[in-house]
Amino acid sequence: MTWTILLPFLFSAAAWPLHRVLRDRVGFVLAALPLGLFMWLAGHLPLPLGQVVAQSAAWVPSLDVHFALRLDGLSITFALLITGIGTLVVLYAQGYLKGDPGLGRFYAYLLAFMGAMLGVVLADDLVLLFVFWELTSVCSYLLIGWYHEKEGARSSALRALVVTGAGGLALLGGVILVGIMHARAGAAGADVWRISALASVDLRGDPLYPAALALVLVGAFTKSAQFPFHFWLPSAMTAPTPVSSYLHSATMVKAGIYLLARLHPALGGTPLWHYAVTIGGAVTMVTAAIAAACQTDLKRMLAFSTVSVLGTLVMLLGPGTDECIRAAVILLVAHAMYKAALFMVAGNIDHETGTRDVHALGGLRRWMPLTAAAGVLAALSNAGAPPMFGFLGKELLYTAKLDLARLGHDLVFVAVLANIFLTAVALVVAVWPFFGPRKKTPKEPHEAPWTMLAGPLLLAVASLFVGLASGPFALSLGQEMASVIAGRDVPLELKLWHGLNPEALTVLGLSAVTLGLGFALFLRLRTWLAPLAALHRRAEATWGPPAIYERALSGLSLAAKGTTALLQTGYLRRYLAIVVLGAAAFVLPSLVRGLPAGARDPGVPPTAVDIALGVLILGGAVSAALSRSRLAALAALGATGLGMSLLFALHSAPDLAITQFLVEALSVILLVLVFWKLPPYRGIRSTPRRLGDLALALAGGAVMALLVLIASRDRVEPVVGRWYSDASVPEAKGRNVVNVILVDFRALDTLGEITVVAVAGVGVVALLRGLARRRPEASRPGGES
Amino acid sequence: VRPLILRTASDFLAVLLVVYSIFLLLRGHNDPGGGFIGGLLVTGAFVVYALGHGVAAARRLLRADPRSLIGIGLAVVFLSGCAALFVGRPFLTGLWLDHAVPGIGKVSTVLLFDVGVYVVVLGTVTLILFSVADEEDAP
Numbered sequence: 001m002t003w004t005i006l007l008p009f010l011f012s013a014a015a016w017p018l019h020r021v022l023r024d025r026v027g028f029v030l031a032a033l034p035l036g037l038f039m040w041l042a043g044h045l046p047l048p049l050g051q052v053v054a055q056s057a058a059w060v061p062s063l064d065v066h067f068a069l070r071l072d073g074l075s076i077t078f079a080l081l082i083t084g085i086g087t088l089v090v091l092y093a094q095g096y097l098k099g100d101p102g103l104g105r106f107y108a109y110l111l112a113f114m115g116a117m118l119g120v121v122l123a124d125d126l127v128l129l130f131v132f133w134e135l136t137s138v139c140s141y142l143l144i145g146w147y148h149e150k151e152g153a154r155s156s157a158l159r160a161l162v163v164t165g166a167g168g169l170a171l172l173g174g175v176i177l178v179g180i181m182h183a184r185a186g187a188a189g190a191d192v193w194r195i196s197a198l199a200s201v202d203l204r205g206d207p208l209y210p211a212a213l214a215l216v217l218v219g220a221f222t223k224s225a226q227f228p229f230h231f232w233l234p235s236a237m238t239a240p241t242p243v244s245s246y247l248h249s250a251t252m253v254k255a256g257i258y259l260l261a262r263l264h265p266a267l268g269g270t271p272l273w274h275y276a277v278t279i280g281g282a283v284t285m286v287t288a289a290i291a292a293a294c295q296t297d298l299k300r301m302l303a304f305s306t307v308s309v310l311g312t313l314v315m316l317l318g319p320g321t322d323e324c325i326r327a328a329v330i331l332l333v334a335h336a337m338y339k340a341a342l343f344m345v346a347g348n349i350d351h352e353t354g355t356r357d358v359h360a361l362g363g364l365r366r367w368m369p370l371t372a373a374a375g376v377l378a379a380l381s382n383a384g385a386p387p388m389f390g391f392l393g394k395e396l397l398y399t400a401k402l403d404l405a406r407l408g409h410d411l412v413f414v415a416v417l418a419n420i421f422l423t424a425v426a427l428v429v430a431v432w433p434f435f436g437p438r439k440k441t442p443k444e445p446h447e448a449p450w451t452m453l454a455g456p457l458l459l460a461v462a463s464l465f466v467g468l469a470s471g472p473f474a475l476s477l478g479q480e481m482a483s484v485i486a487g488r489d490v491p492l493e494l495k496l497w498h499g500l501n502p503e504a505l506t507v508l509g510l511s512a513v514t515l516g517l518g519f520a521l522f523l524r525l526r527t528w529l530a531p532l533a534a535l536h537r538r539a540e541a542t543w544g545p546p547a548i549y550e551r552a553l554s555g556l557s558l559a560a561k562g563t564t565a566l567l568q569t570g571y572l573r574r575y576l577a578i579v580v581l582g583a584a585a586f587v588l589p590s591l592v593r594g595l596p597a598g599a600r601d602p603g604v605p606p607t608a609v610d611i612a613l614g615v616l617i618l619g620g621a622v623s624a625a626l627s628r629s630r631l632a633a634l635a636a637l638g639a640t641g642l643g644m645s646l647l648f649a650l651h652s653a654p655d656l657a658i659t660q661f662l663v664e665a666l667s668v669i670l671l672v673l674v675f676w677k678l679p680p681y682r683g684i685r686s687t688p689r690r691l692g693d694l695a696l697a698l699a700g701g702a703v704m705a706l707l708v709l710i711a712s713r714d715r716v717e718p719v720v721g722r723w724y725s726d727a728s729v730p731e732a733k734g735r736n737v738v739n740v741i742l743v744d745f746r747a748l749d750t751l752g753e754i755t756v757v758a759v760a761g762v763g764v765v766a767l768l769r770g771l772a773r774r775r776p777e778a779s780r781p782g783g784e785s
Numbered sequence: 786v787r788p789l790i791l792r793t794a795s796d797f798l799a800v801l802l803v804v805y806s807i808f809l810l811l812r813g814h815n816d817p818g819g820g821f822i823g824g825l826l827v828t829g830a831f832v833v834y835a836l837g838h839g840v841a842a843a844r845r846l847l848r849a850d851p852r853s854l855i856g857i858g859l860a861v862v863f864l865s866g867c868a869a870l871f872v873g874r875p876f877l878t879g880l881w882l883d884h885a886v887p888g889i890g891k892v893s894t895v896l897l898f899d900v901g902v903y904v905v906v907l908g909t910v911t912l913i914l915f916s917v918a919d920e921e922d923a924p
Contacts, residue, residue, distance in 0.1 A: 654817035662825035734814035747877040761909035
């Protein structure tokens with residue numbers, strides 16, 4: 001099963017070189033992979049009730065994180081969608097991006113996404129799931145920004161990354177809290193992150209439960225574009241259509257739904273879950289359905305209608321009844337099929353006519369008969385017309401809501417309202433462009449190549465087929481998936497005709513009302529919705545979630561500019577003051593608190609030489625501060641440095657002494673080199689500033705002095721020091737403990753330090769270059785620019 | 786025009802400093818010295834040479850671009866740490882040859898690590914000093 005995830009990544013790496021060799025035929029080779037995986041997965045069907053395929057290997061044993069995979073009814077359904085639709089999308093992309101020199105790179109991203117998404121649905125370890133989850137966000141970012149030379153594509157990609165990335169952070173917090181709760185509830189160490197073990201203990205009574213649930217929900221809601229985080233999805237439509245079809249309707253945006261479904265047995269069933277999930281989903285369902293009808297761009301209409309269906313799915317996962325879960329299962333699969341098909345139809349229209357504006361299209365059926373057929377079939381499934389798969393989904397949706405005592409009766413009308421709009425949208429997208437009078441389009445329309453027809457036609461016909469013969473689907477997949485979500489056996493039977501009983505007739509009546517009103521709305525869409533559309537546009541521009549996001553983003557960069565202007569003045573003395581002040585403010589209090597405890601090391605009484613050196617050091621420092629010429633100040637500082645290295649040498653620290661001495665010497669050389677370029681040496685005349693500098697200097701000195709005092713006091717118990725000197729020769733074969741620590745015991749620190757040294761060196765050179773470039777235009781003195 | 790005494794003295798001093806820095810580098814594991822100190826000292830050699838003969842001459846004497854030296858040094862340090870991975874020990878574990886090599890002493894990955902540090906310090910400090918000095922020479 002590991003190969004299921006690894007192979008897409010391997011193919012992803014191979015995509016670019018393969019494209020160099022095979023040019024525009026590379027899709028045929030790459031499509032073989034998802035097709036093969038799809039067959040392999042389908043070979044596991046029917047998965048007998050309750051049976052799973054699992055495997056696990058230690059990944060980060062010290063944190064009990066496992067590379068654990070598990071194939072059950074829920075994950076296999078998702079994996080089949082990912083690989084099945086993936087096969088069609090890979091083929092489709094070959095036609096859509098034909099001749100694009102970046103096609104190899106595109107496939108690399110797309111297949112990496114496929115691997116990551118399979119990882120999300122197959123992972124049986126929370127941490128592993130999170131890693132793959134983030135990986136899908138990154139792939140999505142790269143794919144949305146595919147036309148990266150366009151400003152709009154870049155900002156849409158960033159928007160998606162910021163929203164889903166922020167949600168990812170929340171999810172990480174949620175995952176950790178769930179792990180903590182799981183351990184507290186008595187899980188064995190190795191099982192802390194195991195998702196399949198979560199439901200065996202009770203996590204709902206834990207005081208952390210509300211926080212964990214909130215964080216997980218934020219993660220799921222951002223990923224699955226729930227209100228008010230939904231706005232990244234419509235703007236993600238700048239991506240090439242294969243991406244919209246695959247990531248942003250069929251698979252990635254369903255990762256949030258998957259997460260809710262997966263965690264439902266462990267975290268669901270509480271009032272908090274019930275209300276938060278149901279209401280969040282319902283609000284999304286209605287607002288997005290209305291917003292969808294306000295659009296004129298085919299892809300944006302589909303995007304909002306996707307958001308609406310995602311809302312419906314989330315809503316259905318709230319109550320946790322058998323009826324709701326059944327409806328969610330069927331709606332999820334039906335939606336993945338018809339919406340992917342509709343996106344591909346929209347892509348064909350865009351590709352072959354050059355426009356996606358619904359008002360600029362008409363009468364295309366004569367030029368694009370096959371695309372039209374796929375579009376009409378998929379739209380019928382979307383509209384929930386019998387005998388399509390979507391009809392079954394809608395029937396179950398209305399049944400589920402009728403059975404719900406608490407919120408049910410109100411919600412069923414909300415659901416009907418949303419679905420009226422969705423029906424109208426489906427008809428607008430897939431019927432309007434093909435019928436009516438022919439309109440002039442930027443490109444002369446013609447039928448798409450077969451690679452771009454295979455996807456929508458197959459998916460649309462499959463929608464019809466599954467609708468007519470739903471029994472095998474229900475038994476092999478649906479029932480098993482529903483049972484995994486519910487955490488108990490949920491029998492599932494799908495029928496187009498439920499006989500003549502009042503409940504079935506009510507549901508059928510609601511379906512008919514939906515279809516009828518939807519069709520009426522479709523005919524009058526432009527006139528009826530004009531005021532709503534204007535309101536929606538204004539909301540998006542001024543006070544809606546996207547406007548708030550934009551304002552937050554520009555606020556952030558303003559704050560960054562302000563802080564930079566405050567701190568980065570360009571004056572070295574200001575930087576030094578900030579560093580010293582920071583050190584004093586943060587370190588001094590704790591040093592003072594740590595000082596009085598414990599006995600003080602009396603140490604060795606200072607000798608006459610020590611005292612003489614001390615006088616030299618102090619005298620150097622004081623005269624440097626008082627001197628009125630730069631050269632004198634330098635000489636005085638040199639005396640201080642040399643005095644200190646002599647002190648080191650006297651007290652058996654030769655390595656320190658040599659280093660200090662060499663650094664002093666090199667500093668002097670450096671100063672000599674730049675001496676003539678420094679600005680005139682100006683003594684600070686004003687008394688308040690001198691006093692301020694004095695206070696700053698004293699604080700800085702106090703920090704260092706206290707640090708040294710405390711360090712030497714703790715030598716009363718020289719455990720660490722003795723350990724090093726004892727272990728130095730036997731373990732590291734060296735008598736010079738200082739060097740042994742540097743290159744052996746703490747070698748990793750040294751590696752980090754020399755990297756910093758190297759980076760600092762490169763930084764100095766970059767600064768000098770910048771200075772040299774700036775100088776010709778502004779003849780400011782070098783030291784202050 | 787640079788004074789004759791400075792030019793002549795810098796030749797001898799530079800050679801002495803290079804030799805002494807290598808001595809310090811090799812003996813560092815048992816006596817005062819090591820890669821960092823050796824690196825600073827050898828930098829001193831090139832700086833002294835630059836004072837006597839000019840930065841361009843010192844650059845020629847160094848032969849390698851200081852930036853390449855930084856990269857090479859970091860790579861040596863990193864690879865010396867990786868050696869332990871091949872015998873199944875943790876990253877950066879010191880590995881030692883059993884027999885001493887005449888003139889160098891015991892050879893180990895730790896010594897290689899120190900050599901890397903030496904090269905990084907040489908590269909970084911010469912990079913900074915030469916850049917500053919080039920600024921100086923520029924009109």
